Amino acid sequence: MKTQDPYDNEKTRRKIEAMVEAEERYLAALRRERLESEATPLRITGRRTFLAAAAAAAGIGGLPRIAGAAAPPGAVERPVPADPTKVQGTPTNDDGGYGSRSQFESEARWRFGTPTKESSWTMTPLEHGMGIITPSGLHFERHHGGITTIDPSRHTLLVHGMVEQAKKYSMADIHRFPSISRTMFIECSGNGLTEWSKPTLKTVQGTHGLTSTSEWTGVPLALLLRESGIKPGAKWVLAEGADAAVMTRSIPLDKCLDDAFIAYGQNGEAIRPEQGYPIRLMLPGWEGNTHIKWLRRLEVSDVPYQTREETSKYTDLMANGIARQFTFVMEAKSVITFPSGEMKLPGPGFYEVTGIAWSGRGKITRLEVSADGGKTWADAHLQGPVLPICHTRFRFPWLWDGKPAVLQSRATDETGYVQPMLKQLTDVRGLNGPIGSIYHLNAVQSWAVAADGSVTNVHA
DSSP, X not given: OBOOOTTOSHHHHHHHHHHHHHHHHHHHHHHHHHHHHHHSTTOHHHHHHHHHHHHHHHTOTTSOOOOSSSOOTTBOOOOOOSOTTSSOOOOTTTTOSSOOBOTTOOOOOEEOOOSOSSSEEEEOOGGGOXXXXXXXXXXXXXXXXXXXXXXXXXXXXXXXXXXXXXXXXXXHHHHHSOOEEEEEEEEOTTTTGGGSSSOOOOSHHHHHOSEEEEEEEEEEHHHHHHHHOBOTTOOEEEEXXXXXXXXXXXXXXXXXXXXXXXEEEETTEEOOGGGTTTOEEEOTTBOXXXXXXXXXXXXXXXXXXXXXXXXXXXXXXXXXXXXXXXXOBOOOEEEEEESOTTOBOOSSEEEEEEEEEEOTTSOEEEEEEESBTTSSOEEOEEESOOOTTSOEEEEEEEEEOSSOEXXXXXXXXXXXXXXXXXXXXXXXXOOOSTTOOOSOOOOOOEEEEOTTSBEXXXXX
């Protein structure tokens, strides 16, 4: 597919600069919050109020905001007793029956600095992750027309096109089918889009935060398609969402009949509106844009539909001006989350380096860590469970001598695919436009540790 370079313009450069400025304002406010917290550790209300005021003054939409009485999102502000054994605790079910997190935990998604909030995305704080499951409230988001509000009692899914009998399913109909559950990652193919040409964003949330793992529950897509009877010659399925963007992608029929499913559950409860409530398409191992949210229509065809999202967007522009199309699979990737950008090690000594690895092709079988910019590598420990098409946590013991170091991680999956260095990718893909390429950046990430312990994003 021949195309002009859509990224080589001043407008794109200004957008990237605005994104960097938004992240810096976000980090500056967090630094101020941390300093005030260290100075007055028991003045939670004042600290949260200060943060909210700083966010309002800076116009930062992605900062943690007051959610009630000066509490961080998802929490309830309560007085802290000097001795918790001397007073009664909070009454049972005083949270309304759903639950809340501690007021001392403030991790939040960060909204990328896009011009509008409706066509935008928020990023998971990977540096604070534990294990492999992402809390539903911290799962990354990508929207093209805002978050749709749908009454499940009125929502239907239409299956039509090259089928023997078109069928329309209510949510009650879908829930009657045999269900499955699968723990798997989703990753936006634009994860890391700012990092092709030069190190740009500072934290792992900014460079890699468009990936998350959940347990998803739903119905195999093959069941619904076979209920309608697939006609000979059918090869593709158009999936369409009920959002304002009417998001559509063409999906090969073979994938739909293999491991694709329609999810209505996430981490043990109904999926959230920002994740596609009441149903979304799940395509294990494939780029997030194909996992159509608020799914309302499946049209079976013999050819792909060449929609906007698979022609002018979500293609991979090569150095020769030819764009690769339908590059669905998310290749093996990893990132160190501790230590990572904007952190500071207190001094030389022992540290446990940790992070996550994942591959759309299957299980992670090996993870290597380098502390010298890739000159030498050593195997890290893969922490169980190690599941296919799922985040896998790794751990590596590191004795830092206090000298400058460059930390990297490199994943290998069960097909033998090895995560490439950035130069290996750019030698094939080229660097088109002011930010290079856009999608499918799975290169080794480098974090430079300076002699004073500060950690920064670098290309090594």
